[in-house]
Amino acid sequence: MAVAGPRTLNLVRQNQASIQHVCSRASSWWSGVEMGPPDAILGVTEAFKRDTNPKKMNLGVGAYRDDNGKPFVLPSVRKAEELIVSQKLDKEYLPISGSAEFCKHAITLALGSDSPVVADGLNVTVQGISGTGALRIGSTFLSKFFPGPKNVWLPAPTWGNHVPIFKHVNMDVNQYRYYDPKTCGFDFNGAIEDISKIPKGSLIMLHACAHNPTGVDPKAEQWDEMSKVIKERELLPFFDMAYQGFASGDVAKDAYAVRKFLADGHKICLSQSFSKNMGLYGERAGAFSIVCSDKDEAARVMSQVKILIRPLYSNPPLHGARIVSTILSNPELNSIWLKDVKGMADRIINMRTKLKENLAKEGSIRDWSHITDQIGMFCFTGMTPDQVEKLTKEFSVYLTKDGRISVAGIASSNVEYLAHAMHHATK
Amino acid sequence: MATSRFADIQQAPPIEVFHVMKAFADSTHEKKVNLSVGAYRTDEAKPWVLPVVRKVEAELAADMTLNHEYLPILGLESFSTAAAKMLLGASHPAIAEGRMTAVQVLSGTGGLRIAAEFLHRILKYNTFYFSTPTWGNHRLIFTQAGFTDVRQYRYWDGKTKGLDFDGMIEDLQNAPENSVVILHSCAHNPTGVDPTQDQWKKIADVVEERKLFPLFDSAYQGFASGDLDKDAWAVRLFAERGFEMIATQSFSKNFGLYNERVGNLMIVVKDPSVIVPMRSQITLLVRGSYSNPPSHGARIVSRVLNDEALFGEWKECIKIMSGRIIEMRKGLQERLEKLGTPGTWNHITAQIGMFSFTGLSAEQSKYLAEKYHIYLLSSGRINMCGLTTGNIDYVAEAINDAVCNIKA
Numbered sequence: 001m002a003v004a005g006p007r008t009l010n011l012v013r014q015n016q017a018s019i020q021h022v023c024s025r026a027s028s029w030w031s032g033v034e035m036g037p038p039d040a041i042l043g044v045t046e047a048f049k050r051d052t053n054p055k056k057m058n059l060g061v062g063a064y065r066d067d068n069g070k071p072f073v074l075p076s077v078r079k080a081e082e083l084i085v086s087q088k089l090d091k092e093y094l095p096i097s098g099s100a101e102f103c104k105h106a107i108t109l110a111l112g113s114d115s116p117v118v119a120d121g122l123n124v125t126v127q128g129i130s131g132t133g134a135l136r137i138g139s140t141f142l143s144k145f146f147p148g149p150k151n152v153w154l155p156a157p158t159w160g161n162h163v164p165i166f167k168h169v170n171m172d173v174n175q176y177r178y179y180d181p182k183t184c185g186f187d188f189n190g191a192i193e194d195i196s197k198i199p200k201g202s203l204i205m206l207h208a209c210a211h212n213p214t215g216v217d218p219k220a221e222q223w224d225e226m227s228k229v230i231k232e233r234e235l236l237p238f239f240d241m242a243y244q245g246f247a248s249g250d251v252a253k254d255a256y257a258v259r260k261f262l263a264d265g266h267k268i269c270l271s272q273s274f275s276k277n278m279g280l281y282g283e284r285a286g287a288f289s290i291v292c293s294d295k296d297e298a299a300r301v302m303s304q305v306k307i308l309i310r311p312l313y314s315n316p317p318l319h320g321a322r323i324v325s326t327i328l329s330n331p332e333l334n335s336i337w338l339k340d341v342k343g344m345a346d347r348i349i350n351m352r353t354k355l356k357e358n359l360a361k362e363g364s365i366r367d368w369s370h371i372t373d374q375i376g377m378f379c380f381t382g383m384t385p386d387q388v389e390k391l392t393k394e395f396s397v398y399l400t401k402d403g404r405i406s407v408a409g410i411a412s413s414n415v416e417y418l419a420h421a422m423h424h425a426t427k
Numbered sequence: 428m429a430t431s432r433f434a435d436i437q438q439a440p441p442i443e444v445f446h447v448m449k450a451f452a453d454s455t456h457e458k459k460v461n462l463s464v465g466a467y468r469t470d471e472a473k474p475w476v477l478p479v480v481r482k483v484e485a486e487l488a489a490d491m492t493l494n495h496e497y498l499p500i501l502g503l504e505s506f507s508t509a510a511a512k513m514l515l516g517a518s519h520p521a522i523a524e525g526r527m528t529a530v531q532v533l534s535g536t537g538g539l540r541i542a543a544e545f546l547h548r549i550l551k552y553n554t555f556y557f558s559t560p561t562w563g564n565h566r567l568i569f570t571q572a573g574f575t576d577v578r579q580y581r582y583w584d585g586k587t588k589g590l591d592f593d594g595m596i597e598d599l600q601n602a603p604e605n606s607v608v609i610l611h612s613c614a615h616n617p618t619g620v621d622p623t624q625d626q627w628k629k630i631a632d633v634v635e636e637r638k639l640f641p642l643f644d645s646a647y648q649g650f651a652s653g654d655l656d657k658d659a660w661a662v663r664l665f666a667e668r669g670f671e672m673i674a675t676q677s678f679s680k681n682f683g684l685y686n687e688r689v690g691n692l693m694i695v696v697k698d699p700s701v702i703v704p705m706r707s708q709i710t711l712l713v714r715g716s717y718s719n720p721p722s723h724g725a726r727i728v729s730r731v732l733n734d735e736a737l738f739g740e741w742k743e744c745i746k747i748m749s750g751r752i753i754e755m756r757k758g759l760q761e762r763l764e765k766l767g768t769p770g771t772w773n774h775i776t777a778q779i780g781m782f783s784f785t786g787l788s789a790e791q792s793k794y795l796a797e798k799y800h801i802y803l804l805s806s807g808r809i810n811m812c813g814l815t816t817g818n819i820d821y822v823a824e825a826i827n828d829a830v831c832n833i834k835a
Contacts, residue, residue, distance in 0.1 A: 036707035129717035282722035303439035313533035319723035
């Protein structure tokens with residue numbers, strides 16, 4: 001029998017603590033639990049917090065900030081909350097599908113008050129835990145009932161959480177070309193080419209407006225073309241609309257694609273979020289809708305959707321939904337809200353304009369027109385990972401490696417600084 | 428495309444409790460009684476928003492320093508910590524030793540779902556046990572989370588209208604290692620039958636011996652006896668015995684916050700170093716389901732649990748609710764015994780919490796609905812909160828009629 005040499009004994013002695021640790025862990029239920037991958041965006045915020053540079057900027061945040069860099073509670077929301085408290089309503093369980101009033105207002109906002117879909121009762125609309133929750137209900141429903149291939153076609157790139165949501169329900173994910181890094185714009189030809197090759201009867205995901213993370217939206221005519229091709233391929237369009245009103249400041253304009261597709265005869269799925277356009281982030285107000293062929297089908301589909309919701313969380317939280325429907329049902333509050341959301345959109349558009357102007361002033365000869373061509377919360381600057389690193393290390397400007405900035409994080413007081421930093425990193 | 432993609436979708440089976448609620452709502456009978464609802468009602472048969480909740484809501488609405496920013500993925504920490512302390516007891520060694528972690532979830536259902544997904548997807552458990560009978564959603568939650576080995580342990584004894592303790596122990600004795608066992612920490616839903624303290628000790632023995640995984644569903648702490656510590660006894664026993672376990676807490680009933688979906692998922696472990704990886708995995712489950720939980724309800728509960736005066740006010744509220752229920756139990760039993768209703772009725776006061784398994788059959792329940800417009804579930808489950816001083820005589824007489832004239 002071999003005897004352990006001095007080196008081995010030393011190793012054992014040095015690692016006594018870990019060895020004991022491993023042994024005690026083995027008797028635990030949890031010893032096999034692996035560390036989950038860290039969240040990339042959270043990492044940016046953590047690093048930002050640690051930075052002591054007074055000029056630091058956090059351009060990773062995905063929430064609106066006012067011109068003082070502070071979170072913004074919409075005046076219409078504050079008013080709605082006061083009204084709600086004064087009404088002294090009860091706290092009884094909502095139905096599984098949520099507040100009927102909220103659902104009606106949500107889908108009417110999306111499709112327009114003159115929508116035949118709503119008038120004819122063809123929509124199945126349920127309250128969801130904001131946009132993520134709506135997508136989870138949708139993906140779960142589709143994974144069970146969609147007759148086509150159990151995979152979803154997503155634009156490249158797309159919101160980071162789309163992939164885990166669909167993978168969670170055992171659906172595969174594929175991509176169609178979307179963002180063109182050469183132009184920092186929409187790869188229209190690439191998208192059309194790829195979509196034309198998607199197997200017939202498949203599921204395709206589309207960002208209704210203010211594409212996340214690029215800020216690149218198709219033009220109206222381009223949406224029209226996509227609608228034709230998607231129809232030819234007999235695809236089911238699933239729209240993710242998280243920024244209605246927040247993108248252009250105009251709720252009808254931002255819903256153009258959704259409404260056009262319906263007018264073209266598509267029977268879409270739709271997820272809506274009120275996190276950004278009503279600043280209700282933490283209250284989780286959202287809706288999931290499916291457009292059906294007739295009322296009978298809608299009833300059957302609704303019954304199945306409810307069966308999926310019950311074992312998730314039984315019924316949804318009311319507070320956020322109540323604020324939404326209070327605002328949308330009250331003409332005075334509704335018009336205040338339209339001003340509030342336009343205000344947010346305008347500030348963002350203004351920051352885009354100022355950033356581009358200041359880059360020119362700095363003497364940058366690069367084409368920065370994509371900054372103002374893009375729309376919504378985010379901007380794909382086109383900066384490389386090296387340039388991003390420079391921006392962070394030398395100027396304490398924090399953003400994700402893909403060069404995405406949150407325009408909401410820019411203010412009048414620091415847009416010049418940002419332009420200076422970006423020029424320096426890219427010249 | 429000529430035909431719809433969804434043309435073949437069948438109508439899903441209705442869920443009984445919602446069906447019965449609708450029947451009650453549709454009834455125009457002036458004496459109708461709703462004994463199926465799963466929520467507290469006052470003696471005027473009205474919903475009750477706790478005064479302390481109204482007070483805190485008004486404060487929150489007037490607080491200009493508050494905003495609606497996203498909560499962390501795992502929720503409001505001040506809420507989770509306070510809720511866990513409420514269940515385990517603030518001075519519990521598990522908390523002092525850093526062996527407890529808790530995250531905010533979407534009420535009890537949400538907690539059970541995240542727990543089930545974690546146990547199945549991460550720990551690879553596939554066998555779960557629930558009591559016969561249990562809350563209707565337990566089975567659906569676990570099977571939707573991926574569990575395929577569905578088992579039951581005996582619980583309700585129709586003959587004694589109490590606990591089939593021997594049956595329960597026998598079934599758990601035969602459970603395979605690593606089976607997840609769903610236990611109701613108090614006020615069993617739907618029977619109202621809870622094990623005694625001695626019985627809990629023996630249950631713990633079996634769970635330990637067979638290396639089963641205890642999962643406590645705690646939806647009625649305080650609401651059952653009116654005493655927070657008493658209602659947490661079973662959970663604390665298991666924690667003291669050194670079990671690794673999960674408890675899901677709902678604040679729907681004890682705070683009357685039904686529609687704000689306030690819940691806590693509490694996990695006790697042996698080794699603190701597993702907590703960080705465990706939370707990272709739960710983070711992924713939450714992110715793929717709803718990203719982060721709703722803020723409003725958790726803020727209310729956190730404020731109350733963390734403020735001595737508000738906490739005192741709240742404890743008065745749960746005494747009121749539990750007290751009224753206990754009074755109705757007494758009243759119903761007294762009346763049935765006075766009427767000479769065949770059978771024994773002491774189970775009505777032996778049982779605890781919102782629900783009672785009366786022992787009425789599906790036929791008898793149907794009779795009550797059709798003749799008296801008294802609505803309860805076909806299992807014979809009634810919600811005590813549906814009884815009031817105004818209708819208790821009517822209900823007692825109706826039950827007497829049903830038992831006397833309709834074969835069980």
